[in-house]
Amino acid sequence: MRRFYTFGVTFLVLFVLFFGCKREKPILTFAVGGAPSEVVYWEELVKDFEGVTGINVKVLRQPTDTDQRRQGLVIPLKGKQKDPDLFLMDVVWVSQFAASGWLQPFDTYLAGDTTILGAFFEGVIEQVDKYKGNIISFPIYIDGGLLYYRKDILEKYQLEVPKTWEELVKTAKLVQKQERKENSQFYGFVWQGAQYEGLVCNFLEFLSSNGGKMVDESGNFTMATPENTTALKFMHDLIHSYAISPPNTFTEMKEEEVRTSFQRGNALFERNWPYAWSLHQGEDSPIKDKVGIAPLPRFEGKECASTLGGWHIGLSRYSDMKEEAWEFIKFVTSYEAQKKLALNLGWNPGRKDIYDDNEVREALPHFEILKKIFKNAVARPNLPYYSQVSEVIQRELNASIAGKLEPKEALSNAQDRIVEIIQVYEQ
């Protein structure tokens, strides 16, 4: 009998826990994940918003992993759920979400007032946030590939920051040879070559800085061009013939592996996203104040390029609180909120006017270079089935830099497979 009571009480408690906290009034829900500091930033911002407008917002915490964040959104949206009302999207999901009809276009809310849009980077809005001529999202953070270099080491050998890839190879080889005498794990240049999305981002930078393109003006894929082949061959050679990039580049090197290798003092140059800056400059970093940033190099006679990344805010078409959600979007894309993002997190806001703010410039002098880089950032192909295309590209690129496939063959395989994918999904 005693056991029966225990069971009964436990059941009652659980029942109350599950059904007792029924929502009194509607609450706006906002799904966001990522690093703990990121979630804390949003929770603070939500408090400010609640204070100003009186609209209640609940932050739905998502995991850090990008793929899992996407899954967490696709499931409720596919089920036409009212929650979450608002969410952050990686730059490459936006067109899939838009093509699925999940995003509320903002044109009626903007009501012809395009001055708001003027505050953002024009290239980003054009390449990402427009779907069939309508605005469907807003950039919150922006990312682009950068070259990090060791100021102290370059000074020691009296060398310049390389402007071209050829110069980078020459400088890295020379320094690597000298530094190896003391540190056998020292490499000239670290970048992301593991089989994942980051590899496509790196490849896009190499090929764009050689005048190549993944997609031509009329929207056709052009993977196996001579420019792209040279770029891929160069990536292969960095590891295998110049030997200035570590052999585990194509197995292990993702953002964090690259960052830690550079931060430990094991590399001269690093390709990474802007997030690495505040970590390299952290109090516990052995390379604090020894780091500089520059645009990524280019091939002789070509233009530099940086792959566009970042996160965009979108409103669910199934939301039952669209007016309130619009207030929230206006609030989080405001000058003050975006400035806070830069000052508190050291991240790169979607609004370009923040980069010229005096206070921001003083705290984050590298924003001057970032602004220039973001202005000309290159977007990845903007397709609803981009992930599938990327999957194929990653596989072929990775096989090629691992030395399993000739660059030309890898790229023409990728081209063929992409054509097959297009046949399936383009109807």
Added chain:
Amino acid sequence: MNHYTYRELREAAGFIFPLLFFVSVFILFPVLGSFWNSLWQDTPFLTNKFLALSSYARLFKDGLFWEATRFSLLFVLVSVPLELVFGMIFAIILNERSSIRWLLRTVVLLPWAIPVAIGARVWQLIYNYDYGPMNFIATKLTGAPVNWLGSSLGAFFSLVLADVWKTTPFVTIILLAGLQAVPEDLYKQAKIDGTNFIQRFFRITLPIVKPIIIVALLFRTIDAIRIFDLIYVLTGGGPGGATTSISLYGYKYFLLGDFGYGSSVSIILFLIAFGLAFLYIKLGKFREAVL
């Protein structure tokens, strides 16, 4: 059948019903549901339409799917026999009387108690190019570090090693249970007859634990063909897609939002697992052995 009374049949049905109910709800319906999904074009950004079996036609022409299938089968062929051999050795050692038997049992079972993802992460550190212990040894022996996960073959055997480490304890537990069922008297008699250890193993132990071996093989084969978590964490399917298993391949389509095609991959995986289970039960004369 006729010698059962109506009452007996009714009672039997009552006993079987709960099992049938749970099997239907948790196994049969999900499988049928996946099959139903696989007949449709179910991609958020395209209109839903009935495709009948054309997803399967697409699958049969999909070279990458066949590569994944080949990998999964090879993985089973290499890892399961190794697990069985090591599992048997450990089970025999643990079955011997010894004052530290409890300690040995705990140590041997430890890998099985660790979640796969965590185990995989640990192996990733072991294989790490810069600071992994494997390369510490390799550098001492050959003078140069090895990129363990960098070649197709290296990645394959790295996965096999991690999987054998992880699941041998499972085989050990099952076989140990089987060994304990062997009557001591048989060994005593055989010893009096002057047999050696090898003879006793093949003439007494093996025939008696054979049904248990089949059970262990069955579980391990089904688990190994569906391998996902270890690969997801350790190699992500690389290098160049060389270690993509069928599960991982299907998962990537779910991630993209192509639920129809992803479902058809799952169904083929289900059929392969089902076929293998069927084969074991037939070849192992499981029915007679158990009854």
